[in-house]
Amino acid sequence: MKPQLVVETGTEKGLGSLVLAEALIQNGSGRLITVDMEPSSGLLIGAKYDGVIQRLIDDSLVAISQIDQIDLFIHDSDHSAEHEAQEFELLQSRLSVNGIVLSDNSHATTELAKWSLRQGRRFMYFAEEPLDHWYPGAGIGVSMKGS
Numbered sequence: 001m002k003p004q005l006v007v008e009t010g011t012e013k014g015l016g017s018l019v020l021a022e023a024l025i026q027n028g029s030g031r032l033i034t035v036d037m038e039p040s041s042g043l044l045i046g047a048k049y050d051g052v053i054q055r056l057i058d059d060s061l062v063a064i065s066q067i068d069q070i071d072l073f074i075h076d077s078d079h080s081a082e083h084e085a086q087e088f089e090l091l092q093s094r095l096s097v098n099g100i101v102l103s104d105n106s107h108a109t110t111e112l113a114k115w116s117l118r119q120g121r122r123f124m125y126f127a128e129e130p131l132d133h134w135y136p137g138a139g140i141g142v143s144m145k146g147s
Contacts (some may be wrong), residue, residue: 002027003071009060009087010076011036014044021052035063064090071096075103081111088115098145106141116143
């Protein structure tokens with residue numbers, strides 16, 4: 001999709017941010033805003049990515065309310081259903097026309113599915129199914145324009 005603006009809530013160490021930044025670099029354009037409340041987050045993000053990654057140390061709800069024209073949004077912050085729903089509600093007027101929303105929490109809540117239905121968006125769910133592993137797997141929800 002070659003997004004121009006990717007927003008990720010929940011930076012943690014920054015590994016996901018690096019993967020996203022490398023994809024943007026390969027695309028030839030775009031930037032990532034990654035948000036986390038923890039000042040020590042993003043320890044893997046080096047100076048190489050200064051032109052691609054903008055780190056915000058803030059509450060995701062405050063940060064989202066100040067960003068417009070989001071092409072790809074990735075929820076990976078506070079996984080309570082209430083907080084997740086609040087992030088999605090803030091996105092309504094902030095997504096670009098073909099903006100896509102992902103949640104790595106869709107195995108635990110139905111917030112993205114419910115929000116997608118209210119917004120007339122298509123929802124898909126991808127389940128992890130680890131083989132012979134102690135962790136039963138999680139799931140990624142995807143919300144996109146269309147039916």
